[in-house]
Amino acid sequence: MPPHLTVVEHPLIQHKLTIMRQKDTSTASFRQLLREISQLLAYEITRDLPMTQRTIDTPMQEMEAPVLAGKKLALISILRAGNGLLDGVLELIPSARVGFVGLYRDEETLQPVQYYFKVPDSLQDRRVIAVDPMLATGNSSAAAIDLLKEAGATDIRFLCLLAAPEGVAKMKEAHPDVPIVTAALDSRLNEKGYIVPGLGDAGDRMFGTK
Numbered sequence: 001m002p003p004h005l006t007v008v009e010h011p012l013i014q015h016k017l018t019i020m021r022q023k024d025t026s027t028a029s030f031r032q033l034l035r036e037i038s039q040l041l042a043y044e045i046t047r048d049l050p051m052t053q054r055t056i057d058t059p060m061q062e063m064e065a066p067v068l069a070g071k072k073l074a075l076i077s078i079l080r081a082g083n084g085l086l087d088g089v090l091e092l093i094p095s096a097r098v099g100f101v102g103l104y105r106d107e108e109t110l111q112p113v114q115y116y117f118k119v120p121d122s123l124q125d126r127r128v129i130a131v132d133p134m135l136a137t138g139n140s141s142a143a144a145i146d147l148l149k150e151a152g153a154t155d156i157r158f159l160c161l162l163a164a165p166e167g168v169a170k171m172k173e174a175h176p177d178v179p180i181v182t183a184a185l186d187s188r189l190n191e192k193g194y195i196v197p198g199l200g201d202a203g204d205r206m207f208g209t210k
């Protein structure tokens with residue numbers, strides 16, 4: 001089992017993330033960079049996927065070659081910002097099954113409210129990767145993982161772009177069995193539940209909304 005938190009300190013990821021953080025980075029660049037970083041993070045989060053051997057024929061001879069074992073992966077996007085991470089990960093793992101969990105954050109209580117839930121079948125037999133760029137309070141993420149476990153998932157990973165210590169602590173308390181992979185661990189949350197220094201509202205920045 002990987003550690004509870006992995007911060008991927010790869011130069012390409014860190015460089016791209018710095019551009020994403022800048023407030024004058026355009027929507028188009030933000031989206032493109034998120035796609036690129038998500039692929040690099042996907043590489044890390046799939047590092048320990050179970051493998052099996054298959055007999056194949058090369059033009060030279062028969063051989064036993066490694067292939068991914070078991071059912072297709074399930075990628076779960078936590079709406080709406082999760083879709084920005086999902087696109088890039090799907091490019092790397094095109095055969096993955098895809099699900100969506102719709103949660104919005106009540107701005108007063110900062111608590112998650114569910115409005116959509118649609119996930120692939122047989123979650124209990126799949127490696128599940130839940131994606132959401134911002135692990136802030138951790139309330140939405142923990143609630144999304146609760147729903148995935150209720151739907152049968154037992155082998156879950158969480159992929160995000162930025163994490164706050166508060167969110168990591170919340171996830172560790174609620175779901176110590178769910179390893180987290182992120183590009184950076186920032187300092188703290190502000191009084192509105194935004195990650196500081198962060199990059200602002202990830203959904204607004206990737207979709208060009210306010």
Ligand code: URA
Nearest residue numbers: 134136194195201202
């Ligand atoms: N969600 C965001 O989009 N940004 C934050 O900083 C926190 C939660």
